[in-house]
Amino acid sequence: MDDSTKRLLQRLMRRIPSQMLQTILDKWAHLSREDLHSLDFTQPKWVLTEHLLALCEENGLRVKHITELEMIYIIENPNQGMWHGFQLLDAEEDAPSIELTQFKEQFKANLTELISHVSIKIKKHTDEAIWIRVAWGDNFTKPYHLKPTYVVHHLQTPYVFVTGVTSKHKPLLNQALVLATRYSSMKDAHLSGRNLTAIRDLLMRQYQQVFPTKHPKPLQEKNPVPRNPNIEKEQAENTENRLQMACEAFGDGTLPQLQKAVYKLETKFRDNSNKTLTGREEPFRGVVEFASTNLLESLRHCVSSGMASTPVTPLLSSITQKGRNYFVITDKGV
Amino acid sequence: MEERNSTEETPRNNALAQRRSKSYRQSMRSCVEATHLAYTSGLLTALRIPRSRKAPKSCDITKQVDPDQVALLVKKEWQLSYVTPLYQFRHTQLKSYSKQLSAFIVSEKQQGLAIEVGQELGFKVNFSVVLGLAETDKDAETVFIQILSKQAFSAKDDAQKVVWSGWLTCVNGDLDYLRSLPLEFVSLPLFCTRGPESLTVLVKSWFEKTFDCCFGPLGINSTNLQWLASLWTGCHPTINIQYLKLVWTLPTLPPMDVTYTVHPQDAWELWDSMRQVDTTEDSISIDEVTGFIKGLQSHFFRHFRIDLSAGSLMQISTALGSSHHSGKIKIASPNYIPTILQLLTECALLKMPI
Numbered sequence: 001m002d003d004s005t006k007r008l009l010q011r012l013m014r015r016i017p018s019q020m021l022q023t024i025l026d027k028w029a030h031l032s033r034e035d036l037h038s039l040d041f042t043q044p045k046w047v048l049t050e051h052l053l054a055l056c057e058e059n060g061l062r063v064k065h066i067t068e069l070e071m072i073y074i075i076e077n078p079n080q081g082m083w084h085g086f087q088l089l090d091a092e093e094d095a096p097s098i099e100l101t102q103f104k105e106q107f108k109a110n111l112t113e114l115i116s117h118v119s120i121k122i123k124k125h126t127d128e129a130i131w132i133r134v135a136w137g138d139n140f141t142k143p144y145h146l147k148p149t150y151v152v153h154h155l156q157t158p159y160v161f162v163t164g165v166t167s168k169h170k171p172l173l174n175q176a177l178v179l180a181t182r183y184s185s186m187k188d189a190h191l192s193g194r195n196l197t198a199i200r201d202l203l204m205r206q207y208q209q210v211f212p213t214k215h216p217k218p219l220q221e222k223n224p225v226p227r228n229p230n231i232e233k234e235q236a237e238n239t240e241n242r243l244q245m246a247c248e249a250f251g252d253g254t255l256p257q258l259q260k261a262v263y264k265l266e267t268k269f270r271d272n273s274n275k276t277l278t279g280r281e282e283p284f285r286g287v288v289e290f291a292s293t294n295l296l297e298s299l300r301h302c303v304s305s306g307m308a309s310t311p312v313t314p315l316l317s318s319i320t321q322k323g324r325n326y327f328v329i330t331d332k333g334v
Numbered sequence: 335m336e337e338r339n340s341t342e343e344t345p346r347n348n349a350l351a352q353r354r355s356k357s358y359r360q361s362m363r364s365c366v367e368a369t370h371l372a373y374t375s376g377l378l379t380a381l382r383i384p385r386s387r388k389a390p391k392s393c394d395i396t397k398q399v400d401p402d403q404v405a406l407l408v409k410k411e412w413q414l415s416y417v418t419p420l421y422q423f424r425h426t427q428l429k430s431y432s433k434q435l436s437a438f439i440v441s442e443k444q445q446g447l448a449i450e451v452g453q454e455l456g457f458k459v460n461f462s463v464v465l466g467l468a469e470t471d472k473d474a475e476t477v478f479i480q481i482l483s484k485q486a487f488s489a490k491d492d493a494q495k496v497v498w499s500g501w502l503t504c505v506n507g508d509l510d511y512l513r514s515l516p517l518e519f520v521s522l523p524l525f526c527t528r529g530p531e532s533l534t535v536l537v538k539s540w541f542e543k544t545f546d547c548c549f550g551p552l553g554i555n556s557t558n559l560q561w562l563a564s565l566w567t568g569c570h571p572t573i574n575i576q577y578l579k580l581v582w583t584l585p586t587l588p589p590m591d592v593t594y595t596v597h598p599q600d601a602w603e604l605w606d607s608m609r610q611v612d613t614t615e616d617s618i619s620i621d622e623v624t625g626f627i628k629g630l631q632s633h634f635f636r637h638f639r640i641d642l643s644a645g646s647l648m649q650i651s652t653a654l655g656s657s658h659h660s661g662k663i664k665i666a667s668p669n670y671i672p673t674i675l676q677l678l679t680e681c682a683l684l685k686m687p688i
Contacts, residue, residue: 269600269604269633270633270636271632271633273632274604274607274629276606276607277603277604277629280603282600284596284600284633285596285597285600286595286596286600287594288592288593288594288634288637288638289592289593289595290592291591291592291593292586292591294588295590297586297587297588298584298586298587298590299590301587302586302640305586307584307586307641307644307645308638308640308641309640312639313638313639315637315638316638316639329637
């Protein structure tokens with residue numbers, strides 16, 4: 001094993017938390033039963049790493065095996081790094097009938113044509129998602145495995161999720177994906193976040209949505225605030241309405257974990273009490289960023305508690321309705 | 335949650351504006367009486383919360399203060415505290431204070447450790463005066479303190495590095511209050527620190543023992559953050575502020591931060607539209623400040639229908655400096671130091687527990 005492969009394994013071992021180590025090495029299945037048993041998982045991690053390195057050397061394992069281990073770890077723990085959502089546009093006729101082997105061949109062929117030194121690994125996960133790991137080199141150097149790009153795509157859907165791609169490689173990746181999936185182009189869905197499950201759920205609408213009904217049954221508030229029966233009686237109808245609108249806009253139950261929403265404002269100044277600025281032609285420029293550990297829950301609470309006035313503005317409900325968290329707002333709309 | 339001071343709650347602002355000269359005369363008289371009796375009366379120390387301030391003028395601070403010393407103060411983030419007047423603090427004794435504080439730190443750090451003969455623990459303290467920041471003749475001169483130490487594992491001959499710095503200052507402090515203090519007391523109410531908390535605690539405890547004073551945390555409430563935002567925005571024609579960033583925290587579950595970064599020219603135009611025609615160029619009133627922030631909140635509301643006053647303003651920043659509710663300040667541009675320090679001195683004086 002050369003130095004760079006050793007370094008890759010050492011880095012990987014530092015990343016993987018101790019409690020997951022055994023299960024991931026089991027899944028990897030490149031070490032024999034006896035070898036795995038010989039590893040003492042109660043030892044400090046650096047001792048374990050040395051032992052593992054020795055075992056890999058003995059078994060003649062190479063870079064491609066180590067990258068497989070990394071991929072297993074990332075697939076099990078996808079909610080790290082920054083994921084960006086993309087949408088494929090204008091499907092060709094045969095797009096819906098693409099199946100896995102065809103996609104794999106096409107993608108590999110396309111990408112290696114565009115850039116000769118590149119290392120590609122494709123794996124299908126149990127939940128029908130295709131995971132692709134790409135390590136980039138260029139015409140003169142071998143692929144660099146310490147900064148790989150990961151791509152997740154569900155066949156038959158027009159959505160692609162990417163993490164760890166530089167602006168240099170993005171166009172190449174896009175082209176290879178577009179050709180392999182038989183669409184005509186790919187655009188930025190303006191949705192990004194640390195939690196892959198969250199942005200996938202948002203883009204593919206896989207969260208508990210609430211639709212307006214003619215016969216509203218009051219939704220149960222999941223985090224009840226301390227109760228004052230007099231206030232409650234007075235406010236009962238208003239509270240129900242607010243909660244209903246909050247859930248319609250953002251969903252019910254557990255919401256996808258989004259961290260930020262960014263709005264670039266390029267609208268004219270909107271405050272009629274200010275005589276000087278009201279007639280101003282130029283936009284009042286600014287950027288608004290909402291941040292929270294779980295933004296959608298914060299916004300839902302904001303509406304249901306009354307901090308935000310109802311009806312919920314389309315600017316906020318667009319996060320869930322359109323599945324994006326970066327917007328440029330002009331006077332013509334979102 | 336804004337800190338409430340008893341002087342703020344009484345709705346006396348309107349009456350004050352009219353009675354200003356009368357109460358000054360009253361307080362002058364009680365000032366004379368108080369020194370006879372050698373205590374400060376409650377009447378005097380009911381400091382007024384200003385409803386207007388002088389507009390900051392860009393001044394070349396290096397004309398008043400040594401540029402090297404200015405460099406010590408700017409472009410660093412300081413944590414603020416207030417301190418009550420120091421009993422028998424002498425600006426002439428700084429060398430002695432340096433030795434005393436250094437010995438104190440060494441002895442405190444050594445407590446509980448076995449002493450090795452010949453081991454050099456190497457804490458050196460430097461007290462110095464920063465001349466030129468005091469604005470009136472009642473302001474005491476600013477005192478700057480540095481603690482130097484050898485890093486662990488450094489060679490014998492390596493120079494000591496600054497591991498902690500702090501300064502005590504009073505800029506344009508309320509004259510009534512300062513005149514009311516008995517002569518043995520020196521008021522340097524604003525304490526700015528930077529460095530490990532363990533050293534800050536030691537320095538404070540030495541001051542408390544030596545000068546019979548009390549320290550407390552100084553936060554910057556929402557009104558003062560709004561003042562700072564407006565004062566800095568007003569400087570835009572002279573020096574490009576590059577952006578005006580305000581951060582509110584809303585009490586949702588989980589809490590949500592809203593950051594609104596405004597383009598500097600647009601922010602300035604909004605500020606300018608708030609400046610009432612009949613006030614003089616020189617002074618800024620609280621109404622203009624609240625109007626400015628309300629304008630921004632209102633523009634925000636028209637888009638998001640979220641009322642930002644449901645939350646609290648936590649942080650403001652521009653290229654000229656930044657300030658946080660928990661009592662952190664960073665002054666990036668030396669030209670406006672006196673204005674900012676005056677505002678902070680006021681905040682510190684309001685915390686005086688009399």
